[in-house]
Amino acid sequence: xxxxxxxxxxATAMLAPLAGAHAQPAGQRxxxxxxxxxxAESGSWxxxxxxxxxxxxxxxxxxxxxxxxxxxxxxxxxxxNAVKSPVVxxxxxxxxxxxxxxxxxxxxxxxxxxxxxxxxxxxESAFALTGKFPGATLxxxxxxxxxxPDGTKDLYIEQDKFAKQFAADVPAASAALMAATQRPVxxxxxxxxxxxxxxxxxxxxxxxxxxDLNIPPAAHAFMAKRAAAKKSVVVPGASHxxxxxxxxxxxxxxxxxxxxx
Numbered sequence: 001x002x003x004x005x006x007x008x009x010x011a012t013a014m015l016a017p018l019a020g021a022h023a024q025p026a027g028q029r030x031x032x033x034x035x036x037x038x039x040a041e042s043g044s045w046x047x048x049x050x051x052x053x054x055x056x057x058x059x060x061x062x063x064x065x066x067x068x069x070x071x072x073x074x075x076x077x078x079x080x081n082a083v084k085s086p087v088v089x090x091x092x093x094x095x096x097x098x099x100x101x102x103x104x105x106x107x108x109x110x111x112x113x114x115x116x117x118x119x120x121x122x123x124e125s126a127f128a129l130t131g132k133f134p135g136a137t138l139x140x141x142x143x144x145x146x147x148x149p150d151g152t153k154d155l156y157i158e159q160d161k162f163a164k165q166f167a168a169d170v171p172a173a174s175a176a177l178m179a180a181t182q183r184p185v186x187x188x189x190x191x192x193x194x195x196x197x198x199x200x201x202x203x204x205x206x207x208x209x210x211x212d213l214n215i216p217p218a219a220h221a222f223m224a225k226r227a228a229a230k231k232s233v234v235v236p237g238a239s240h241x242x243x244x245x246x247x248x249x250x251x252x253x254x255x256x257x258x259x260x261x
Contacts, residue, residue, distance in 0.1 A: 030086035030110055030258050031058045035076055035102075037093025037117065038066055038185035039157050039166060040241070044092070044178070047247030048254070055255060058085075064095055066185040069192045073101035080106040088258045091117045092243060093214065094126050094185060103198035111257040112199055115250055116208040116215060116242050119223040120194035127190045129223070135216035141165040145187060154184035165213050169238055169245040178241075199227040205257045206231070207250055209238025231256060 032052055034045045042061035049059045062079045065072050076098055080087050088111045091099035096117030103109040118126050130136045141161040145153035157165055162179035163172060170178070206224035210217055217234070224232040233253055235246050243250040 028085065029057055030088050031060065031083045032088050032090060032254060032258065033076070033080055033083070034059065034061045035064050035089070035091045035095035035099050036061070036183075037064070037091070037095040038155070038190070039162075039182045040092065040178070041181060041183045043181075044241060044244050046244075048243050048251045051247055051251035052254065055251075057255075057258065064098060064183075066094070066183055066189060068186060068189045069097045069101055069194060072098045072189070073105070076102040077105040080109060083108065086110040088113060088254060090115060090254055093117050093240065094190065096120065097126060097192075097194050100194060100198045101196045103202055104196040109198070109202055111260065112202050112204045113254050113257050114199075114204060114206045114208075114223070114227075116212055116220070116240050117206075118215065119197075119199050119204065119206070119227050121197045121226070122195065123193050125191050125193050128193075129219055130215060133216040133218040133222070135213070135218065137165060137213045146184065153187040155187050155190070156182060156184050165240075167239050167241040167244065168211060168213075169209075170241055174244075178244075203257070203260065204229050205253050207233040207235065207242065207253045209235045209240065209242045209246075211237050212240045212242075214240040230260065 036042055036044055045061050052059050062076050065075055087109050089099045089103055089109045090113040092115045096114050097120040099112055118129050141157050143156045143158050147153055159179040163175035167175040204227045206229045208220040235242055235249050238246050
């Protein structure tokens with residue numbers, strides 16, 4: 001706990017200048033904080049960001065270190081705490097457990113939006129949730145783990161399997177670039193159990209694709225129902241990277257969360 005607090009304090013101090021840049025007077029629209037998941041990066045939100053900015057929202061695409069749920073959440077919570085307005089916290093994939101933990105350490109989160117994301121309960125991991133229902137094919141698409149100097153392992157998706165597994169409805173040229181620029185996730189992060197389930201106390205919204213191969217659609221439906229989601233949207237034929245392939249649907253749901261009482 002002391003380590004977590006120290007990391008959070010350092011992140012908040014480092015991001016203090018951001019507070020003035022993104023501060024909004026009371027009563028104005030909330031700031032949208034987007035958190036990418038494993039094998040992706042902040043650019044995966046570009047289409048959503050453009051639409052939200054067009055509609056007058058301030059948007060921050062936070063960098064998710066992808067090292068572990070608690071430490072990643074500390075980084076994200078630092079960003080959220082630097083924003084002096086209400087926040088709609090949005091997570092994709094592994095970013096789901098991260099926003100669930102980060103929201104517990106930030107008092108200004110008014111809504112959680114899960115975009116093809118894990119809404120983990122206390123004690124659950126991303127890998128455990130994936131295995132609750134059939135249909136996930138990520139394991140067979142992974143490259144051999146990259147062993148780091150400290151003995152931990154990083155996971156990547158094989159580049160020639162990336163499009164089919166992760167981004168089947170994204171234009172081929174874009175999917176190829178995303179395969180080359182994918183961010184690895186620590187294997188331990190996907191096995192790390194959640195300490196908090198903020199969706200139990202903060203209103204939540206869910207959106208996912210019917211052709212998601214990373215997280216089975218049945219798992220998404222289960223998590224949305226369990227969280228008593230305010231709204232759950234299924235995008236027909238959409239892949240795991242639904243925010244890139246269907247930015248309008250994702251942006252619309254985020255705005256619904258932002259404008260909800």
